[in-house]
Amino acid sequence: xxxxxxxxxxxxxxxxxxxxxxxxxxxxxxxxxxxxxxxxxxxxxxxxxxxxxxxxxxxxxxxxxxxxxxxxxxxxxxxxxxxxxxxxxxxxxxxxxxxxxxxxxxxxxxxxxxxxxxxxxxxxxxxxxxxxxxxxxxxxxxxxxxxxxxxxxxxxxxxxxxxxxxxxxxxxxxxxxxxxxxxxxxxxxxxxxxxxxxxxxxxxxxxxxxxxxxxxxxxxxxxxxxxxxxxxxxxxxxxxxxxxxxxxxxxxxxxxxxxxxxxxxxxxxxxxxxxxxxxxxxxxxxxxxxxxxxxxx
Amino acid sequence: xxxxxxxxxxxxxxxxxxxxxxxxxxxxxxxxxxxxxxxxxxxxxxxxxxxxxxxxxxxxxxxxxxxxxxxxxxxxxxxxxxxxxxxxxxxxxxxxxxxxxxxxxxxxxxxxxxxxxxxxxxxxxxxxxxxxxxxxxxxxxxxxxxxxxxxxxxxxxxxxxxxxxxxxxxxxxxxxxxxxxxxxxxxxxxxxxxxxxxxxxxxxxxxxxxxxxxxxxxxxxxxxxxxxxxxxxxxxxxxxxxxxxxxxxxxxxxxxxxxxxxxxxxxxxxxxxxxxxxxxxxxxxxxxxxxx
Numbered sequence: 001x002x003x004x005x006x007x008x009x010x011x012x013x014x015x016x017x018x019x020x021x022x023x024x025x026x027x028x029x030x031x032x033x034x035x036x037x038x039x040x041x042x043x044x045x046x047x048x049x050x051x052x053x054x055x056x057x058x059x060x061x062x063x064x065x066x067x068x069x070x071x072x073x074x075x076x077x078x079x080x081x082x083x084x085x086x087x088x089x090x091x092x093x094x095x096x097x098x099x100x101x102x103x104x105x106x107x108x109x110x111x112x113x114x115x116x117x118x119x120x121x122x123x124x125x126x127x128x129x130x131x132x133x134x135x136x137x138x139x140x141x142x143x144x145x146x147x148x149x150x151x152x153x154x155x156x157x158x159x160x161x162x163x164x165x166x167x168x169x170x171x172x173x174x175x176x177x178x179x180x181x182x183x184x185x186x187x188x189x190x191x192x193x194x195x196x197x198x199x200x201x202x203x204x205x206x207x208x209x210x211x212x213x214x215x216x217x218x219x220x221x222x223x224x225x226x227x228x229x230x231x232x233x234x235x236x237x238x239x240x241x242x243x244x245x246x247x248x249x250x251x252x253x254x255x256x257x258x259x260x261x262x263x264x265x266x267x268x269x270x271x272x273x274x275x276x277x278x279x280x281x282x283x284x285x286x287x288x289x290x291x292x293x294x295x296x297x
Numbered sequence: 298x299x300x301x302x303x304x305x306x307x308x309x310x311x312x313x314x315x316x317x318x319x320x321x322x323x324x325x326x327x328x329x330x331x332x333x334x335x336x337x338x339x340x341x342x343x344x345x346x347x348x349x350x351x352x353x354x355x356x357x358x359x360x361x362x363x364x365x366x367x368x369x370x371x372x373x374x375x376x377x378x379x380x381x382x383x384x385x386x387x388x389x390x391x392x393x394x395x396x397x398x399x400x401x402x403x404x405x406x407x408x409x410x411x412x413x414x415x416x417x418x419x420x421x422x423x424x425x426x427x428x429x430x431x432x433x434x435x436x437x438x439x440x441x442x443x444x445x446x447x448x449x450x451x452x453x454x455x456x457x458x459x460x461x462x463x464x465x466x467x468x469x470x471x472x473x474x475x476x477x478x479x480x481x482x483x484x485x486x487x488x489x490x491x492x493x494x495x496x497x498x499x500x501x502x503x504x505x506x507x508x509x510x511x512x513x514x515x516x517x518x519x520x521x522x523x524x525x526x527x528x529x530x531x532x533x534x535x536x537x538x539x540x541x542x543x544x545x546x547x548x549x550x551x552x553x554x555x556x557x558x559x560x561x562x563x564x565x566x567x568x569x570x571x572x573x574x575x576x577x578x579x580x581x582x583x584x585x586x587x588x589x
Contacts, residue, residue, distance in 0.1 A: 003399055010398040012473045017404070020389035023442045024411060031416035031424050090315070096308045108575055109316045112323075115567050115574060117502035119520050123527035123560045127329075127553075128322045128342060135321060135342030167319065175579060199304040232505065236528050250418075257419040258509055270417035281413050 038268035048264075055268035065269065067244065068252040075161060075229040075248060080222055083166045087173035088215060092203050094174060095181050110171020122236035125164050126151060157242040161233060173218075180214040181207055217292050224284035227277040249273045321345060330354050330558035334551035353549045354558035361535070363514065364522060364559070370434070371518040375500040378438045382496040383489055385443050386451055391477045393448075394455035395463065412445040418509075425510055436510040437503060437518070444499075447492050454488040455481060491577040494570065501566060523563050527556045 007014070038055055040048035059065050090110070097103040113121065128134050129150040137147040150156045188206050197205070231250035238246055247255075249269065257266025289295045324345035329337055333349025340348050358364050393404065421440065430436040458481060466476050482489070504520035511517055525531045532552060567574075 007399050010396070013392050013396055013398050016388055016473065016477070017392045019385055020392075020443060023385060023439075024407070026428075027421075027424070027440050027442070028411045028416065029407075031420040032411075032414060034420040034423065035417055037420060037423075090312075093308050093312055096305060097312070102309070106312050106316055107579075108571075109319050111575065111579065112571070113319060115498055115502075115571070116564060117504060117520055119502075119504050119524045119528060120560055120563055123523065123556065124322050124326055126528070127326060127557070130342065133341045135325065138341045138343050171319070199302065199308075235505065236524070253418060257417075258422060263419050263423065267417050267419045270419065274414060274417070278414055 035267055035271050035274070037264050038271040040264055042263040051264075055265045056272070058265065059268050059272065065252070068247050068249055071246060072227065072229045072248040075158060075234075075246065076226050078158060078162050079165055079229070080219075080226075082162050083170065084219060084222060086166055086170045088177060088211070090170060091174040091177035091181060091211075092207060094178060095207060096199060096203075107171070107174075110174065112171070113168040114172035116168070118232040118236045121164060121168055121233075125160070125167075125237070129160065151237070152239060152241040154242055154245050157237070157246055160237060161230065161246060164237070165230060165233060176214055176218060177211050180211040184210045213292050217288060217294050220284045220288045220291070224281040225277075226280055227273050326557045326560050329554045330561045332554060334549045334554050337551050337554045351549075354551075354554050355562075357550065357555060358558055358562060363535075364519070364562070366515055367517050367519045367522045368562070370516060371501060371520070374434055374437055374503075374518055375497055377434075378500040379493055379496045381438060381442055382444070382447075383493055386448050386492065387482060387485070387489065388477070389443060390448050390451040390455055391473075391481055394452040396473075408445050408448070422509060430510070432511055432513055432516065434516065437506050438500075440506060441499075444496070447495060451485075451488060451492060454485060458484055487577075490573075494574055494577055497570070498567065498574070519563050523559050526559055 037048065039050060039052060041051050041054075042048055094103065094106060097106065116124075129136055131137055131147045131149040136150070140147060148156065150160050184206065189202060192202050192206060227249065229248040229250070231248070231254075234246050234248055234251050235254070238251065250273070253266045253270045253273075256262045256269070285295045321343065325340075325342055328345050328347045329340060331347040331350060331352070331354075332340065333347075333351045334353060336348040392398075393401065425431050425436050425440070430439070462480065462484070463476060466480055471479070502520060504518065504524055507518050507521045508524065511521070514522075526535050535552075535555065
């Protein structure tokens with residue numbers, strides 16, 4: 001009774017919540033509930049029929065899916081190993097610049113690519129890596145190295161993914177680290193200078209330890225999104241000659257689902273990805289809370 | 298007293314190289330778009346100044362009905378999308394921020410669930426199909442009307458408005474909706490401006506949903522046309538639009554420089570907003586990092 005009375009009193013609040021409620025129900029909850037399609041066969045007319053684990057069995061025994069899973073793991077790992085340390089290094093370097101026009105210039109330039117769409121970045125990188133006169137090959141030729149067609153080379157395309165992602169996000173990712181560095185008390189540096197610590201020693205013994213908790217948080221959060229190897233990026237940089245080495249779970253779902261119309265089978269693949277992703281995110285959330293006191297949300 | 302330090306100079310130089318690695322590819326595209334198309338093939342990827350100077354690429358682009366149309370589509374989607382985003386996000390954030398009501402915990406729990414579990418692009422597509430929204434602007438505008446993460450940011454901002462302000466309004470007899478529109482929204486202008494930029498950049502850059510949901514080229518946003526022309530190297534899309542061109546314009550076609558110019562057109566609105574973006578985004582992100 002009491003509850004009902006309170007709800008009546010707050011009626012206007014519920015009314016204000018209605019548009020959001022309708023939106024989330026239609027565009028989030030229904031598509032999630034409809035992922036039950038993974039256990040069904042899709043029928044254009046009439047009810048879908050339940051088929052249990054059929055699609056999952058096909059999925060796990062399919063060599064194509066195994067390749068895609070492996071690609072996702074390899075690309076994600078490469079990105080974490082090679083990209084993760086760069087913003088840390090960059091923020092240490094930027095921190096050594098005095099607050100002034102030069103520092104402002106470096107920071108403004110470094111954030112810029114973060115705001116470009118992957119379509120634009122793909123356009124820029126395809127030009128940059130052009131075998132005839134792209135900047136990278138011009139530099140290679142200068143050092144007497146032969147031109148390479150990176151975009152169609154199975155050996156190099158994953159590195160293209162790593163470096164283009166680095167180009168796009170390294171600067172932006174310094175923001176949190178620089179915020180952490182700015183909180184360090186200047187007195188520590190003064191004391192270190194008195195004792196004759198070099199710039200490098202100050203970085204090594206003051207700045208780096210002070211930003212460690214931020215570093216750990218960011219690293220753990222990155223692990224949580226491990227299954228997202230970068231759909232937008234791969235979607236825009238892929239071509240037939242390299243598809244086999246950079247096809248990831250998301251692009252696979254797109255291809256077999258939306259291009260080939262195997263809706264149910266593709267939904268099974270994304271449900272698999274979603275569940276693994278969910279476990280990773282929840283797992284990292286709790287680990288992060290334990291270690292650093294900060295969670296994913 | 299400032300002494301010359303080798304370490305500092307090396308650091309400044311390394312960061313200079315880093316900035317060049319970002320700027321050269323961007324300036325190279327700009328230079329190619331502004332060059333005389335006849336001389337573009339003399340240029341290498343390291344050139345950051347145009348060879349010759351000509352606006353011809355932009356004349357071609359802006360005489361292409363397909364590009365004009367898509368530019369207008371992008372503007373329409375970005376503006377209406379952002380306004381809808383702001384209204385719905387603010388309205389929902391208000392209810393969740395200020396007041397205790399029965400069921401609030403459940404709502405927050407569901408929202409976190411939505412934030413961490415993405416639906417499949419297949420079921421999203423089928424939903425759009427069932428709703429009859431395929432091939433409409435609404436499909437790209439509606440599907441991300443509220444971003445849960447931004448909703449939480451705005452919620453936190455609303456929670457910082459002092460209770461006394463709202464209490465005073467309540468005593469004067471103002472209801473929730475009045476308090477929301479007359480007090481909370483005007484007080485939150487900086488936060489709303491930040492979110493408008495977040496959402497605006499997102500809408501401007503979105504291409505994937507438009508690619509799969511919208512099949513009629515007349516409804517494509519600019520990024521989709523750009524993708525066809527630059528990434529998929531589909532020159533037909535581009536040629537379709539330029540049937541009514543004068544012979545001089547046709548003679549000056551160079552696809553490489555035309556592609557560069559299309560990229561530039563897609564980036565310009567972003568660059569115009571960039572000072573604002575730097576002011577709001579980076580400050581906001583820094584504050585966010587310091588909060589905990």
